[in-house]
Amino acid sequence: MARRRDYSYISPCVKWTLFAFNFIFWLFGLLLVGIGLYGVVFTAQDLHGLKSVKIAYIVLTDLSGVMVALGSIIFVVSFAGCIGALRENLCLLKLYFWSLTIFLVAELIFAIGCILFPWKSREIMESLLSKRLIEDYRESQNTQNFVDSLQRHFECCGITTDGYQDWNANEYFNCSDHSPSAEKCGVPASCCIRRKNMTHLNSMCGYDVQKKKAARGFRDN
Template sequence: MSHQDTRPVVKYLLFVFNFLFWLFGIVLMGIGIWALVERESETSINSYVDFFTDPSIVLIVVGALAFILGFSGCVGALRENCVLLTIFYVSIAILFLIEVICGIMAFALKGKFEQEANDIVETSIMRYRQPGYEDLTNFIDFSQRTFECCGAASSYEDWTKNKYFNCTPSNPSLEKCGVPYSCCLNSNTEQEIINTQCGYNTQRLSVVEANDKIYTVGCVEALLDEIKTKSYIVGVTVIMVAAFQITGIVLAYVLCREIENEKERYEHSSRARLN
Protein backbone atom coordinates (compact mmCIF):
# COMPACT_ATOMS: atom_id res chain seq x y z
CA MET A 1 0.00 0.00 0.00
CA SER A 2 1.41 3.40 -1.01
CA HIS A 3 1.74 6.51 1.16
CA GLN A 4 -1.20 8.02 -0.73
CA ASP A 5 -3.34 5.02 0.29
CA THR A 6 -2.30 4.85 3.95
CA ARG A 7 -2.52 8.56 4.80
CA PRO A 8 -6.35 8.81 4.83
CA VAL A 9 -6.55 5.68 7.01
CA VAL A 10 -4.04 7.05 9.51
CA LYS A 11 -5.69 10.47 9.39
CA TYR A 12 -9.20 9.27 10.26
CA LEU A 13 -8.01 6.70 12.79
CA LEU A 14 -6.19 9.51 14.58
CA PHE A 15 -9.25 11.74 14.34
CA VAL A 16 -11.53 9.10 15.93
CA PHE A 17 -8.89 8.42 18.61
CA ASN A 18 -8.66 12.10 19.53
CA PHE A 19 -12.40 12.74 19.24
CA LEU A 20 -13.02 10.13 21.96
CA PHE A 21 -10.21 11.62 24.04
CA TRP A 22 -11.73 15.10 23.55
CA LEU A 23 -15.19 13.90 24.64
CA PHE A 24 -13.65 12.24 27.69
CA GLY A 25 -12.08 15.58 28.64
CA ILE A 26 -15.41 17.42 28.25
CA VAL A 27 -17.19 14.88 30.50
CA LEU A 28 -14.54 15.14 33.22
CA MET A 29 -14.54 18.94 33.13
CA GLY A 30 -18.33 19.01 33.21
CA ILE A 31 -18.49 16.79 36.30
CA GLY A 32 -15.74 18.80 38.02
CA ILE A 33 -17.33 22.18 37.27
CA TRP A 34 -20.75 20.92 38.36
CA ALA A 35 -19.29 19.70 41.68
CA LEU A 36 -17.47 23.02 42.16
CA VAL A 37 -20.60 25.08 41.49
CA GLU A 38 -22.79 22.86 43.69
CA ARG A 39 -20.70 23.38 46.81
CA GLU A 40 -20.87 27.20 46.41
CA SER A 41 -17.60 27.97 48.18
CA GLU A 42 -14.14 29.31 47.38
CA THR A 43 -11.28 26.98 46.49
CA SER A 44 -7.72 27.46 47.72
CA ILE A 45 -4.89 25.33 46.33
CA ASN A 46 -1.62 26.01 48.15
CA SER A 47 0.06 22.60 47.96
CA TYR A 48 -0.16 19.20 46.28
CA VAL A 49 -2.12 17.98 49.33
CA ASP A 50 -4.77 20.66 48.67
CA PHE A 51 -4.92 19.55 45.04
CA PHE A 52 -5.32 15.82 45.76
CA THR A 53 -7.92 16.42 48.47
CA ASP A 54 -10.18 18.38 46.12
CA PRO A 55 -11.80 15.88 43.71
CA SER A 56 -13.55 18.59 41.68
CA ILE A 57 -10.26 20.41 40.94
CA VAL A 58 -8.57 17.10 40.02
CA LEU A 59 -11.39 16.34 37.56
CA ILE A 60 -11.25 19.83 36.04
CA VAL A 61 -7.45 19.78 35.60
CA VAL A 62 -7.37 16.26 34.11
CA GLY A 63 -10.40 17.04 31.93
CA ALA A 64 -8.88 20.31 30.68
CA LEU A 65 -5.64 18.53 29.79
CA ALA A 66 -7.53 15.79 27.91
CA PHE A 67 -9.68 18.44 26.17
CA ILE A 68 -6.67 20.47 24.98
CA LEU A 69 -4.73 17.43 23.78
CA GLY A 70 -7.79 15.88 22.13
CA PHE A 71 -8.66 19.15 20.40
CA SER A 72 -5.08 19.56 19.13
CA GLY A 73 -5.08 16.00 17.80
CA CYS A 74 -8.52 16.34 16.15
CA VAL A 75 -7.77 19.64 14.40
CA GLY A 76 -4.22 18.55 13.58
CA ALA A 77 -5.50 15.34 11.92
CA LEU A 78 -8.34 17.00 9.97
CA ARG A 79 -6.27 19.99 8.84
CA GLU A 80 -3.12 17.90 8.44
CA ASN A 81 -1.30 20.45 10.57
CA CYS A 82 2.09 19.14 11.67
CA VAL A 83 2.50 21.82 14.37
CA LEU A 84 -0.64 20.67 16.20
CA LEU A 85 0.19 17.01 15.61
CA THR A 86 3.69 17.51 17.02
CA ILE A 87 2.27 19.29 20.09
CA PHE A 88 -0.09 16.35 20.56
CA TYR A 89 2.36 13.45 20.28
CA VAL A 90 5.16 15.21 22.18
CA SER A 91 2.74 16.04 25.02
CA ILE A 92 1.45 12.46 25.17
CA ALA A 93 5.05 11.16 25.11
CA ILE A 94 5.97 13.46 28.03
CA LEU A 95 2.91 12.30 29.99
CA PHE A 96 3.80 8.68 29.29
CA LEU A 97 7.39 9.29 30.47
CA ILE A 98 6.12 10.98 33.66
CA GLU A 99 3.82 8.01 34.35
CA VAL A 100 6.70 5.56 33.92
CA ILE A 101 8.96 7.60 36.22
CA CYS A 102 6.19 7.88 38.85
CA GLY A 103 5.57 4.14 38.65
CA ILE A 104 9.27 3.37 39.14
CA MET A 105 9.54 5.84 42.02
CA ALA A 106 6.41 4.46 43.70
CA PHE A 107 7.93 0.96 43.50
CA ALA A 108 11.45 1.99 44.55
CA LEU A 109 10.32 4.39 47.29
CA LYS A 110 7.35 2.40 48.54
CA GLY A 111 7.69 3.61 52.15
CA LYS A 112 7.86 7.26 51.11
CA PHE A 113 4.92 6.79 48.74
CA GLU A 114 2.79 5.24 51.51
CA GLN A 115 3.70 8.08 53.88
CA GLU A 116 2.70 10.73 51.32
CA ALA A 117 -0.55 8.86 50.66
CA ASN A 118 -1.26 8.67 54.40
CA ASP A 119 -0.60 12.43 54.71
CA ILE A 120 -3.19 13.08 52.00
CA VAL A 121 -5.73 10.79 53.70
CA GLU A 122 -5.11 12.43 57.10
CA THR A 123 -5.62 15.89 55.61
CA SER A 124 -8.83 14.63 53.99
CA ILE A 125 -10.00 13.34 57.38
CA MET A 126 -9.41 16.76 58.95
CA ARG A 127 -11.50 18.39 56.19
CA TYR A 128 -14.34 15.88 56.42
CA ARG A 129 -17.70 17.73 56.71
CA GLN A 130 -16.03 21.14 56.57
CA PRO A 131 -17.85 23.76 54.44
CA GLY A 132 -16.48 23.73 50.91
CA TYR A 133 -15.40 20.08 51.07
CA GLU A 134 -18.75 18.37 50.51
CA ASP A 135 -17.49 16.46 47.48
CA LEU A 136 -14.43 15.32 49.47
CA THR A 137 -16.73 14.15 52.27
CA ASN A 138 -18.77 12.09 49.80
CA PHE A 139 -15.58 10.69 48.26
CA ILE A 140 -14.25 9.61 51.68
CA ASP A 141 -17.52 7.86 52.54
CA PHE A 142 -17.54 6.16 49.13
CA SER A 143 -13.91 5.03 49.52
CA GLN A 144 -14.38 3.67 53.05
CA ARG A 145 -17.44 1.67 52.00
CA THR A 146 -15.86 0.42 48.77
CA PHE A 147 -12.49 -0.63 50.22
CA GLU A 148 -13.96 -1.60 53.61
CA CYS A 149 -11.50 0.60 55.49
CA CYS A 150 -11.44 3.35 58.06
CA GLY A 151 -8.97 6.22 58.49
CA ALA A 152 -5.33 6.33 57.45
CA ALA A 153 -2.24 4.64 58.95
CA SER A 154 -3.72 4.38 62.46
CA SER A 155 -7.06 3.21 61.12
CA TYR A 156 -10.19 4.33 63.03
CA GLU A 157 -8.11 6.21 65.62
CA ASP A 158 -7.15 8.72 62.91
CA TRP A 159 -10.67 10.13 63.09
CA THR A 160 -9.73 11.91 66.33
CA LYS A 161 -8.00 14.42 64.00
CA ASN A 162 -11.44 15.57 62.82
CA LYS A 163 -13.15 18.23 64.94
CA TYR A 164 -16.48 16.38 64.98
CA PHE A 165 -14.97 13.04 66.08
CA ASN A 166 -12.13 14.43 68.19
CA CYS A 167 -11.72 12.43 71.41
CA THR A 168 -10.57 15.29 73.68
CA PRO A 169 -12.73 16.07 76.77
CA SER A 170 -13.35 19.63 75.51
CA ASN A 171 -15.09 18.45 72.33
CA PRO A 172 -18.83 19.26 72.67
CA SER A 173 -19.84 17.14 69.65
CA LEU A 174 -22.25 14.26 70.24
CA GLU A 175 -20.06 12.25 67.83
CA LYS A 176 -17.00 12.63 70.06
CA CYS A 177 -14.74 9.53 69.94
CA GLY A 178 -16.77 8.09 67.08
CA VAL A 179 -16.21 7.48 63.35
CA PRO A 180 -18.38 8.16 60.26
CA TYR A 181 -21.08 5.63 59.43
CA SER A 182 -19.10 4.64 56.31
CA CYS A 183 -16.60 2.89 58.62
CA CYS A 184 -19.31 0.55 59.91
CA LEU A 185 -19.41 -3.09 58.84
CA ASN A 186 -22.98 -2.82 57.55
CA SER A 187 -22.48 0.46 55.65
CA ASN A 188 -22.34 -1.38 52.31
CA THR A 189 -25.74 -3.06 52.70
CA GLU A 190 -28.70 -1.52 50.92
CA GLN A 191 -30.99 -0.29 53.67
CA GLU A 192 -33.90 2.11 53.48
CA ILE A 193 -32.74 3.78 56.69
CA ILE A 194 -28.99 4.10 57.33
CA ASN A 195 -27.85 3.91 60.94
CA THR A 196 -25.61 6.97 60.99
CA GLN A 197 -24.88 6.44 64.70
CA CYS A 198 -23.28 3.02 64.26
CA GLY A 199 -19.77 4.44 64.74
CA TYR A 200 -20.43 6.26 68.04
CA ASN A 201 -17.73 5.84 70.72
CA THR A 202 -15.82 3.27 68.67
CA GLN A 203 -12.49 5.09 69.17
CA ARG A 204 -12.68 4.04 72.83
CA LEU A 205 -12.76 0.37 71.83
CA SER A 206 -9.76 -1.91 71.42
CA VAL A 207 -9.07 -3.33 67.95
CA VAL A 208 -10.58 -6.68 68.98
CA GLU A 209 -13.77 -5.02 70.23
CA ALA A 210 -13.96 -2.60 67.27
CA ASN A 211 -13.67 -5.49 64.79
CA ASP A 212 -17.28 -6.43 65.50
CA LYS A 213 -18.59 -2.97 64.63
CA ILE A 214 -16.31 -1.15 62.18
CA TYR A 215 -13.52 -1.70 59.65
CA THR A 216 -10.16 -1.58 61.41
CA VAL A 217 -7.89 -1.46 58.36
CA GLY A 218 -6.49 1.90 57.20
CA CYS A 219 -7.57 3.01 53.73
CA VAL A 220 -4.06 3.25 52.23
CA GLU A 221 -3.29 -0.27 53.41
CA ALA A 222 -6.66 -1.50 52.12
CA LEU A 223 -6.06 0.11 48.72
CA LEU A 224 -2.60 -1.45 48.41
CA ASP A 225 -4.03 -4.85 49.42
CA GLU A 226 -6.77 -4.44 46.80
CA ILE A 227 -4.14 -3.66 44.15
CA LYS A 228 -2.15 -6.77 45.14
CA THR A 229 -5.27 -8.95 45.16
CA LYS A 230 -6.38 -7.73 41.73
CA SER A 231 -2.91 -7.25 40.30
CA TYR A 232 -3.91 -8.86 37.01
CA ILE A 233 -6.71 -6.29 36.54
CA VAL A 234 -4.32 -3.47 37.44
CA GLY A 235 -1.75 -4.91 35.05
CA VAL A 236 -4.23 -5.18 32.17
CA THR A 237 -5.47 -1.63 32.85
CA VAL A 238 -1.92 -0.24 32.85
CA ILE A 239 -1.12 -2.07 29.60
CA MET A 240 -4.33 -0.79 27.96
CA VAL A 241 -3.63 2.82 28.99
CA ALA A 242 -0.02 2.52 27.78
CA ALA A 243 -1.18 0.96 24.48
CA PHE A 244 -3.75 3.77 24.06
CA GLN A 245 -1.07 6.43 24.55
CA ILE A 246 1.53 4.72 22.36
CA THR A 247 -1.06 4.24 19.60
CA GLY A 248 -1.81 7.97 19.66
CA ILE A 249 1.88 8.85 19.56
CA VAL A 250 2.59 6.48 16.64
CA LEU A 251 -0.44 7.56 14.59
CA ALA A 252 0.32 11.27 15.04
CA TYR A 253 4.02 10.79 14.27
CA VAL A 254 3.34 8.67 11.15
CA LEU A 255 0.75 11.13 9.82
CA CYS A 256 3.08 14.07 10.40
CA ARG A 257 5.94 12.33 8.61
CA GLU A 258 3.68 11.46 5.65
CA ILE A 259 2.49 15.07 5.41
CA GLU A 260 6.08 16.34 5.41
CA ASN A 261 7.11 13.73 2.83
CA GLU A 262 4.20 14.77 0.63
CA LYS A 263 5.28 18.41 0.90
CA GLU A 264 8.84 17.47 -0.04
CA ARG A 265 7.62 15.49 -3.09
CA TYR A 266 5.42 18.42 -4.13
CA GLU A 267 8.28 20.92 -3.77
CA HIS A 268 10.65 18.58 -5.66
CA SER A 269 8.16 18.17 -8.50
CA SER A 270 7.53 21.96 -8.59
CA ARG A 271 11.27 22.65 -8.90
CA ALA A 272 11.57 20.01 -11.62
CA ARG A 273 8.77 21.64 -13.65
CA LEU A 274 10.40 25.06 -13.29
CA ASN A 275 13.75 23.73 -14.44
Protein backbone atom coordinates in the same frame (compact mmCIF):
# COMPACT_ATOMS: atom_id res chain seq x y z
CA MET B 1 2.14 22.93 -17.65
CA ALA B 2 1.74 19.89 -15.43
CA ARG B 3 -0.84 20.09 -12.68
CA ARG B 4 0.62 19.83 -9.16
CA ARG B 5 -0.57 16.77 -7.27
CA ASP B 6 -1.93 17.13 -3.73
CA TYR B 7 0.40 15.53 -1.24
CA SER B 8 -0.42 14.35 2.30
CA TYR B 9 2.21 13.84 4.96
CA ILE B 10 -0.01 11.42 6.90
CA SER B 11 -1.37 8.04 5.85
CA PRO B 12 -5.21 8.16 5.58
CA CYS B 13 -5.46 5.13 7.87
CA VAL B 14 -3.29 6.77 10.56
CA LYS B 15 -5.03 10.11 10.05
CA TRP B 16 -8.59 8.88 10.64
CA THR B 17 -7.59 6.45 13.39
CA LEU B 18 -5.85 9.28 15.26
CA PHE B 19 -8.82 11.56 14.67
CA ALA B 20 -11.39 9.02 15.93
CA PHE B 21 -9.27 8.09 18.97
CA ASN B 22 -8.78 11.70 20.04
CA PHE B 23 -12.37 12.66 19.28
CA ILE B 24 -13.55 10.11 21.86
CA PHE B 25 -11.12 11.48 24.45
CA TRP B 26 -12.15 15.04 23.53
CA LEU B 27 -15.78 14.20 24.36
CA PHE B 28 -14.66 12.46 27.56
CA GLY B 29 -12.65 15.53 28.63
CA LEU B 30 -15.62 17.77 27.88
CA LEU B 31 -17.85 15.52 30.00
CA LEU B 32 -15.38 15.63 32.91
CA VAL B 33 -15.23 19.43 32.75
CA GLY B 34 -19.03 19.69 32.72
CA ILE B 35 -19.49 17.36 35.71
CA GLY B 36 -16.62 19.05 37.55
CA LEU B 37 -18.04 22.55 37.00
CA TYR B 38 -21.41 21.41 38.32
CA GLY B 39 -19.64 20.05 41.41
CA VAL B 40 -17.64 23.27 41.83
CA VAL B 41 -20.82 25.39 41.82
CA PHE B 42 -22.49 22.98 44.26
CA THR B 43 -19.46 23.04 46.58
CA ALA B 44 -19.13 26.84 46.46
CA GLN B 45 -22.80 27.23 47.41
CA ASP B 46 -22.37 24.72 50.23
CA LEU B 47 -19.44 26.77 51.62
CA HIS B 48 -21.33 30.07 51.61
CA GLY B 49 -20.20 32.25 54.51
CA LEU B 50 -16.52 31.24 54.60
CA LYS B 51 -13.65 33.47 53.52
CA SER B 52 -13.00 33.65 49.78
CA VAL B 53 -9.45 32.27 50.13
CA LYS B 54 -10.67 29.23 52.09
CA ILE B 55 -13.50 28.64 49.61
CA ALA B 56 -11.03 28.82 46.69
CA TYR B 57 -8.67 26.34 48.40
CA ILE B 58 -11.44 23.84 49.17
CA VAL B 59 -12.98 24.13 45.70
CA LEU B 60 -9.65 23.76 43.86
CA THR B 61 -8.55 20.75 45.93
CA ASP B 62 -12.00 19.19 46.00
CA LEU B 63 -12.81 16.19 43.80
CA SER B 64 -14.82 18.46 41.47
CA GLY B 65 -11.86 20.83 41.09
CA VAL B 66 -9.57 17.90 40.25
CA MET B 67 -12.11 16.72 37.66
CA VAL B 68 -12.16 20.17 36.02
CA ALA B 69 -8.34 20.29 35.88
CA LEU B 70 -8.02 16.74 34.56
CA GLY B 71 -10.85 17.23 32.06
CA SER B 72 -9.30 20.47 30.80
CA ILE B 73 -5.93 18.77 30.18
CA ILE B 74 -7.58 15.86 28.35
CA PHE B 75 -9.73 18.30 26.36
CA VAL B 76 -6.79 20.46 25.21
CA VAL B 77 -4.45 17.56 24.36
CA SER B 78 -7.09 15.50 22.55
CA PHE B 79 -8.29 18.63 20.70
CA ALA B 80 -4.74 19.21 19.45
CA GLY B 81 -4.49 15.59 18.30
CA CYS B 82 -7.97 15.61 16.75
CA ILE B 83 -7.66 18.85 14.77
CA GLY B 84 -3.97 18.28 14.08
CA ALA B 85 -4.72 14.94 12.43
CA LEU B 86 -7.77 16.24 10.57
CA ARG B 87 -6.07 19.36 9.20
CA GLU B 88 -2.58 17.83 9.13
CA ASN B 89 -1.36 20.76 11.17
CA LEU B 90 2.22 20.07 12.25
CA CYS B 91 2.15 22.59 15.11
CA LEU B 92 -0.86 20.91 16.75
CA LEU B 93 0.58 17.45 16.13
CA LYS B 94 3.87 18.49 17.76
CA LEU B 95 1.91 19.84 20.76
CA TYR B 96 0.04 16.53 20.96
CA PHE B 97 3.27 14.50 20.67
CA TRP B 98 5.20 16.44 23.31
CA SER B 99 2.23 16.45 25.69
CA LEU B 100 1.97 12.67 25.52
CA THR B 101 5.75 12.40 25.91
CA ILE B 102 5.69 14.52 29.08
CA PHE B 103 2.82 12.46 30.51
CA LEU B 104 4.64 9.21 29.73
CA VAL B 105 7.91 10.41 31.32
CA ALA B 106 6.02 11.59 34.42
CA GLU B 107 4.27 8.22 34.73
CA LEU B 108 7.58 6.38 34.36
CA ILE B 109 9.24 8.52 37.04
CA PHE B 110 6.29 7.93 39.37
CA ALA B 111 6.32 4.17 38.69
CA ILE B 112 10.09 3.91 39.22
CA GLY B 113 9.81 5.90 42.45
CA CYS B 114 7.08 3.56 43.73
CA ILE B 115 9.20 0.50 42.84
CA LEU B 116 12.45 1.78 44.36
CA PHE B 117 10.90 3.38 47.45
CA PRO B 118 7.62 1.46 48.04
CA TRP B 119 7.22 2.28 51.74
CA LYS B 120 8.17 5.94 51.35
CA SER B 121 5.82 6.43 48.41
CA ARG B 122 3.02 4.74 50.34
CA GLU B 123 3.72 6.96 53.33
CA ILE B 124 3.58 10.11 51.17
CA MET B 125 0.35 9.02 49.45
CA GLU B 126 -1.28 8.11 52.76
CA SER B 127 -0.23 11.45 54.26
CA LEU B 128 -1.63 13.46 51.33
CA LEU B 129 -4.89 11.49 51.19
CA SER B 130 -5.30 11.57 54.95
CA LYS B 131 -4.90 15.35 55.07
CA ARG B 132 -7.25 15.99 52.16
CA LEU B 133 -9.94 13.36 52.80
CA ILE B 134 -9.85 12.86 56.58
CA GLU B 135 -9.19 16.37 57.85
CA ASP B 136 -11.51 18.05 55.34
CA TYR B 137 -14.25 15.41 55.56
CA ARG B 138 -16.89 17.87 56.79
CA GLU B 139 -15.71 20.81 54.69
CA SER B 140 -17.26 19.63 51.44
CA GLN B 141 -20.29 17.45 50.70
CA ASN B 142 -18.50 16.04 47.65
CA THR B 143 -15.52 14.93 49.76
CA GLN B 144 -17.83 13.46 52.38
CA ASN B 145 -19.81 11.47 49.82
CA PHE B 146 -16.60 10.28 48.16
CA VAL B 147 -15.04 9.04 51.43
CA ASP B 148 -18.28 7.36 52.54
CA SER B 149 -18.54 5.62 49.17
CA LEU B 150 -14.93 4.37 49.39
CA GLN B 151 -15.34 3.07 52.94
CA ARG B 152 -18.56 1.23 52.10
CA HIS B 153 -17.22 -0.21 48.84
CA PHE B 154 -13.86 -1.39 50.21
CA GLU B 155 -15.29 -2.18 53.67
CA CYS B 156 -12.62 -0.20 55.49
CA CYS B 157 -12.37 2.64 58.00
CA GLY B 158 -9.61 5.21 57.57
CA ILE B 159 -6.82 5.44 55.01
CA THR B 160 -3.48 4.61 56.66
CA THR B 161 -2.38 1.53 58.60
CA ASP B 162 -3.76 3.17 61.75
CA GLY B 163 -7.24 2.30 60.51
CA TYR B 164 -10.16 3.91 62.33
CA GLN B 165 -7.75 5.98 64.46
CA ASP B 166 -7.10 8.15 61.37
CA TRP B 167 -10.35 9.92 62.20
CA ASN B 168 -8.72 11.43 65.29
CA ALA B 169 -7.14 13.93 62.85
CA ASN B 170 -10.58 15.33 62.01
CA GLU B 171 -11.70 18.20 64.24
CA TYR B 172 -15.21 16.76 64.61
CA PHE B 173 -14.04 13.25 65.59
CA ASN B 174 -10.97 14.34 67.55
CA CYS B 175 -10.60 12.79 71.02
CA SER B 176 -8.95 15.78 72.70
CA ASP B 177 -10.43 16.96 75.99
CA HIS B 178 -11.24 20.44 74.68
CA SER B 179 -13.25 19.14 71.69
CA PRO B 180 -16.86 20.44 71.91
CA SER B 181 -18.14 18.15 69.13
CA ALA B 182 -20.97 15.70 69.78
CA GLU B 183 -19.12 13.23 67.53
CA LYS B 184 -15.99 13.36 69.71
CA CYS B 185 -13.95 10.09 69.57
CA GLY B 186 -16.28 8.72 66.91
CA VAL B 187 -16.05 7.72 63.25
CA PRO B 188 -18.42 8.23 60.28
CA ALA B 189 -21.40 5.88 59.98
CA SER B 190 -19.89 4.55 56.73
CA CYS B 191 -17.32 2.71 58.89
CA CYS B 192 -20.05 0.55 60.38
CA ILE B 193 -20.80 -2.89 58.97
CA ARG B 194 -24.17 -3.19 57.29
CA ARG B 195 -25.40 -6.76 57.61
CA LYS B 196 -27.59 -8.42 55.01
CA ASN B 197 -30.69 -8.50 57.19
CA MET B 198 -30.41 -4.81 58.13
CA THR B 199 -32.95 -2.48 56.51
CA HIS B 200 -31.70 0.72 58.20
CA LEU B 201 -28.24 1.73 59.39
CA ASN B 202 -27.96 3.52 62.73
CA SER B 203 -26.32 6.90 61.93
CA MET B 204 -24.87 6.98 65.47
CA CYS B 205 -23.17 3.59 65.24
CA GLY B 206 -19.73 5.22 65.03
CA TYR B 207 -20.03 7.26 68.24
CA ASP B 208 -17.19 6.75 70.80
CA VAL B 209 -15.60 4.00 68.67
CA GLN B 210 -12.08 5.43 69.09
CA LYS B 211 -12.33 4.84 72.84
CA LYS B 212 -12.73 1.12 72.29
CA LYS B 213 -9.78 -1.20 71.71
CA ALA B 214 -11.84 -3.76 69.85
CA ALA B 215 -15.13 -2.62 68.38
CA ARG B 216 -17.75 -5.02 67.10
CA GLY B 217 -19.97 -4.31 64.11
CA PHE B 218 -17.39 -1.93 62.74
CA ARG B 219 -14.71 -1.94 60.07
CA ASP B 220 -10.98 -1.41 60.37
CA ASN B 221 -8.13 -1.51 57.86
